[in-house]
Amino acid sequence: MSRYLNAVAQATSTVRVQRWTIGVLGLIALAAILNAKFKDTQLTAHIPPDLSNGAAIKIGGKPEVPPPNVYAFGFYMWQQVNNWTTDGAQDYGKQIYALQHYITPACREQLKADLKIKGGNGELVTRTRAMMEIPGQGFAANRVTNHGNGSWTVLLDLALIETSRGLRVKEAYIRYPLRVVRYDATRENNPWGLAIDCFGDRHPERLERSEAKPVEPAPAPSTAVPSILPQPLDPLPSARNPAEPPEAPPTSPTSPAPAVPAAPPAPKP
8 A cells, every 4th residue: 555655656746846847947938038029139230441450349239339430420411411402491401300310309409490590591592502521631530539428529621512593602611520429219210329419519610721631642653663673675665646657767877778760751842
């Protein structure tokens, strides 16, 4: 009898262990499902434009943004805000609305106030505006300042051109101390995770033309053969203009001149 009681107790113990095992496995599976459901499946990586020397890229969380990417973002967004192709009275507001996901709320209010002031002064009707980089004043390492708290200051030296009915009414070189901040509010509408915050506590500055020097043209490649290379024995013939007649072959001073046939005598009457 005791043998049967021991068998029943052992079976009950085995069932109890199996129940605990099933319960633990169920909890692990539930945790895995919840983790997969709420885990961030979209990762952002900011790749620098120059990969000639390689780069260490942090993915996930708050990825590091290289200075060239910050500069490119700030320049492009600010250029588009000031891109009035037809009529500033209509285009300025449309651009602010179209780029609202890349502009902080505080900066949007500043731009709307500027829109109202310019409209009241008659500086928008039939006006077109374009901004472009001053040649030779593009990205440089000292143009991007990282403040370490998810914000940067980007110095943009831009040429501003405004026209009205085809006539140029404004042309100026301006330095914009644009403020760029992390803005990961709506990733679907702003995959950059950045936004422009106008100028912070600074203001744009007008540049003199002498301060905006264009890029010096690259020197023409030299045609001289380096000394480490074999020198040519004879100079190469220079190219001849097809419209020019061919040169006569040189004659030796000892060789006789070619004979010229005499003209036939005139017939006698």
